[in-house]
Amino acid sequence: MILVLVQFQIILLVLLLPVKALAQAAAAANCTSTCGNVTIPFPFGIGNGCSLDGRLTVDCNHSKPYLPSINNLELLDISVDSGSMRINYPVYNGCDRTVDTMFGLNLLTKSTTPFIFSPNRNNFVGIGNCGNFSLLSNDDSTIVECSTTCNENFCQKEVVSPLKGFFPTMSTSRECPCSALVERQWLEDNLKNPQDVKHFTHVPVMLDWSLFTLMFDNFEKTKSKAYQSSSTCERSACSCISSDYPTVQCKCLPGFQGNPYLLQGCLDYDECAGNATICGPEKYCENFIGGYNCYSSPREVERLKLDMIVIGLSASFGSLFLVIGAWLLYTMIKRRNQIMLKEKHFKQNGGLLLQQQLTTFDGSVDTSKLFNSKELEKATDHFNIDRILGQGGQGTVYKGMLADGRIVAVKKSKVVDKAKLQEFINEVVILSQINHRNVVKLLGCCLETEVPLLVYEFIQNGTLFHYLQEQNEDLPFTWDMRLRIAIEIAGALSYLHSAASIPIYHRDIKTSNILLDDKYRAKVADFGTSRSIPVDDTHLTTKVQGTFGYFDPEYFQSNQFTDKSDVYSFGVVLVELLTGQKPIFSTATEEGRSLASYFINSMEENKVCDILDAQVKMGKEEEIMVMANLAIRCLNLQGKQRPSMREVAMELEGIRAPEKINNVHPSAGNLAYWDQELFEAWDGSTSTGSTFNSTNTPSTDTQPLLT
Incomplete structure (x- = not known):
């Protein structure tokens, strides 16, 4: 049983989403919600397309609602909060003979009927002469039995188990034998003596309704819809409310009221309004969405609001400063890492060797301009393939434009290994010493990138x-x-x-x-x-x-x-x-x-x-x-x-x-x-x-x- 319930609750979570999605569609259909003086709330609905499921569809005839899914019995009222409904049910073998004998209602004839006879809300009443025996049973066993005595011409028993169906039977009685399943509260409120039931052709009976059988009947169909809907009602909850006979019931969470089967159907209500004693004497009540708070005075409310504003602003500014500080720290670390990486590349690309050789030539290391990597990346549009002028054994040449408008050729060497490093440095050193109109002029170089870059005049x-x-x-x-x-x-x-x-x-x-x-x-x-x-x-x-x-x-x-x-x-x-x-x-x-x-x-x-x-x-x-x-x-x-x-x-x-x-x-x-x-x-x-x-x-x- 525990395993079944666990599986049920897992499946239930998957299925709640399509239920809500369908509820939203039905609510937008502008369906009629009353029949006579009876309100028909969703998931029930009057007419096709207005209910969550066809078995919850209500027919309205002559201003009276009827449920076709349970033998067109008359519907007296529906409660969304308790998940129950009251139907007008015939008395078995009525004494006044105004109706034909009714057989017991078997809700098991349709295995997916979403109704059961409410446990602990109905009594079984038997009426007859001394020794009359009445029995309420299903296909498998006896549910309730009672017999009249010579002192009292009736008997009644509580029905404590949930029923899906029953068959009433009685022993022969010489005077008006009958029996009925009757709502217990109705018996207490409307009849002084239970044997007065014999004067009625129909009496109220309580049914519980749930989404359990509906969902399991349409599991494969509704499961696929569950993954297509992202809408949920955050102010309602659905749960299994019985371990013996699991039924699913949705309720608005505390602090809200309305129809939990509709999207946004649960609305906040003001607990403080019209209830001066809710917080006790000399207390001040303030409502908020989903509940209320009690304060000693309105001034305390204002002070708390001010405190909350101060706390909120402090938290906001604190978070802002924290984010700014983290960003600045990240920027500093990133910049430091970039500087260290450029220094590493400078050494790997022969920067120290270049300085040494240039110094050997004329005692100066400022012979040619050192470009930075950002400058050359911008000039070549990040070394766009469309800027390639040519490729050779030692590298690729890109066309670029410097910030001052000069058109240049940027030579991006191939990955330099130790064997080729000397060749690259040679080219820089040699060209830096040459000043001739028929020799390509070297404008500078960049050694802080992964591979060295040379900048020439554009030919x-x-x-x-x-x-x-x-x-x-x-x-x-x-x-x-x-x-x-x-x-x-x-x-x-x-x-x-x-x-x-x-x-x-x-x-x-x-x-x-x-x-x-x-x-x-x-x-x-x-x-x-x-x-x-x-x-x-x-x-x-x-x-x-x-x-x-x-x-x-x-x-x-x-x-x-x-x-x-x-x-x-x-x-x-x-x-x-x-x-x-x-x-x-x-x-x-x-x-x-x-x-x-x-x-x-x-x-x-x-x-x-x-x-x-x-x-x-x-x-x-x-x-x-x-x-x-x-x-x-x-x-x-x-x-x-x-x-x-x-x-x-x-x-x-x-x-x-x-x-x-x-x-x-x-x-x-x-x-x-x-x-x-x-x-x-x-x-x-x-x-x-x-x-x-x-x-x-x-x-x-x-x-x-x-x-």
């Missing part, structure tokens, strides 16, 4: 490589433009090699590292692999690095990078300007051939005109041949035989001045100084790349870091 027309390979018909890449660009590149490299405070070897000269500004002037970029060289040194010994096609074969064999290694790479750039071909390209008979070797073969066979770009052929022949022979000299396999970048720059400048053309290098017009065996070896190795082993293979990356 808007992309790379020389891109311009050569995708020429614009509206702006043809003429011979004069190519010659001017070659002179500008040579001038920048000559400056790096000989005019800078400390000689700088670029180590990755290629057309994708040459940018073109708005006037298509050349700008040498990407110094990530560059190295500065002490004045007394002639070379730099490092592991092999570079880009396939521009690679100095002598550097590959010796691991010693010299200024002549940059000269070789520049020679390849000159050949690209002359032919418009990629440094590694395919011919009709050969794939992956070196442009350098192909150009040298063409020069040797006097077929160079066959491979020149159409725009180049429109230039002056003598100027073209001077550049072609200069390229051949730059591509010499022996570094000592190559001209210096200063000589290269001077000879290119001489092309512009006709009187200087005859003053070029004496071997510029022939290839007699070439070592044929070395040439053949170089041609075979660079055309296929077969001589590059797995440890020394140079990079094939031709994507720029700044585009």
